[in-house]
Amino acid sequence: MRFRRARQGVRDVCVAAGAVGIGLLTMEGSRQTYPHPSDFHLARDLVIGALACAGLLLWRRRWPVRVALGLTVVGFLSASAWGAMAMALFTVAVHSAWRATAALTALNVTLITVIFTQVDEMNRRERVESIVVFLLGYAVLVITGLLVRSRRQLIESLRERARQAEEGQRLRVEEARHLERERIAREMHDVLAHRISLLAVHAGALEFHADAPADQRDAAGIIRRSAYEAMEDLREVIGMLRTDPAGERAASGRGAGAPGAAAPGGDGEGERPQPALTDLPALIEESQRAGAHVTFDDRLPDPGAVPSRIGRHAYRIVQEALTNARKHAPGAHVRVTVESTGPGGALSIEVANPLPPGPPPPPGLPGAGAGLLGLRERVDMLGGTLDHGRDPDGHFRLCAHLPWPG
Template sequence: MRLRPAMRERASDAAVTAVAVVLGLLMLRSAQVDPMPGQHVHLPSDLAVGGAACLVLLLFRRRWPVQVALLLSVGDLLASSAMGATAMGLFTLASHRPWRVALAVAGLNAVRVLVTFRLAGTDREYVESVTVVLLVYAVIVAIGMLVRSRRQLVESLTERARQAEEGQRLRVEEARLLERERLAREMHDVLAHRISLLAVHAGALEFRADAPDEQRRAAGVIRRSAYEAMEDLREVIGVLREAAPGAQPERPQPTLTDLPALVEESRRAGAHVTLDERVADPEKVPARVGRHAYRIVQEGLTNARKHAPGARVRVTVEAVGPFLAIEIDNPLPPGPRPPALPGAGAGLVGLAERVGMIGGTLDHGLSPEGRFRLAARLPLPDA
């Protein structure tokens, strides 16, 4: 179980303070066993100063690391047990501030150690004591710098991961919006065609000479309502038809009968595609279901061409009870899988939008045989 940031900080503060206490007691024991010339250890006062130094370290080391390190460097002049807190104060400084600041404070401590031991001991004791203390300080500062570098690296990687997730989320959202726009355009084409047919037939009935007056008036209402619906449709959805200047007009919306032409187009582009169509009468499949089936196969062929170039693709379209089942599968290329391209999976997100709109299901992934499989089931209306 991962700890929350505040709990991790408190645990880290407690661990650093515990190390300071252990180091301070070791230094106090050393001073009692082998005191320097003229050194007299008064245990109660020494422990009081050491305890106060550890308390300062525990409470303020994150907020004011520079000030705490400087204050503790004065404290170990008064008590041997405060040396542990001084060392951990340098560690905190090195792990929370740039290396220039850490080295500057560590240099001041080194000068203080040189002067203090020069005044207190003999030449032999001076060299031994200074060497040990400076080595301890150097190791502690180096460890603190390593901790800071690791923290910065983790923060950098976390930020990059967050940006990558945000980028993927935006790409998925963009794919959804693009697919909805595409669906709106298709809806505009289909509805405009059917409403215009309704208006034409209503107009023919309205102006039929032998039609009863009530029937002609009703046909007139239907014709005017159809034209008003056309105008509303143009205002609400027609704006999505706007394209860049010079863009080619879109072809009529495809249906299930256009699948062989789509497969043949992929074959001419160099793909190895096998189409297995098991629909008794494709023309009887509703246009909206056939249109979605066409887009699913189109996206599956595009994915196969992009991620498994040269692979043999198998397309199966079958009427299974009240559903139209579509399956596109292909073997994966040999060797390790390449890293995902930016925007990879956006097309599948769009297909999910499209299939969900008509109450179908979409499934994709690796099959037990190691082939990539894209499968959809689209509901067919009752015959």
């Protein structure tokens, strides 16, 4: 912006200098034609010329044609105003259409011819030479103005082409990303769906096998249900990967959990029910049946009163914390505490377990190492806080505080 203003200032200075220079030359030629002008006429001519230059600088960009017409009339009254009149024609050539430029050029040429024709103190040769000199000067100004206008239009067209090229490149990148997402989705489906379905089939066969012990049937049932849920999660992930970017932006604009938000698959149909805070006891029981030592301290008088958006994220936080405990501290006793100060306060979640002695054991389950990062993203999205780490008692403690709007 400053650079643009500086360039405009330089242009204004150049236009003013040209107007003053041409006006002084014209006035000097007038004095040679009329050798003894009175001081009054000289002062009046200079004042009119100064006002013409001021009007040129103030309004030449806003009303170039009107200013040029006005200064053409002023040219009949003052010789020093001819400089402003010439630079006004130059401005019209730069900023206006060629029809206006041609009309004003013809008007100025007519004015110059009429004025020099009425000068009795000049012979025929001097009159013709003066007209030719002024016409050549006007031709130089008009041609220069048209060249400046053409150059600006060329630069603007090149900028527009560059913008279109950048937009086209952005669209090509978006298309490539979308195609890559679809390829990943197909690959995930081909690689994982078959194996998980086989796992569910074999677990189901073991669960309903008549000769299998009861504890094995229960464990097989847990495996079968977990495999089914894994298939549902895989379907959601594949649906998200196949969602087009425009649909993602529209869904994110409505907000997660907002009314009318699209399903992960993008069509809004067949959306899998999302967990709520009231599902935490079932999650704890499932972990206990899988062999984990989990204690649930529920200090909420009415878990159903918690908003579904907050409850869903709270459920996912506890689910991820229990998964991390099984991976990094197998067999440890885990304590889950959920409490709240009610609407207008916060929902607090604490998951703690003692750390195993010695060096950390190798993880028994594969993982991407991004679970805590994902939890922090969830908490940040709600405007809450998340703390985790070893406490002085040798426990690993995860604490999350989620705002509960009043």
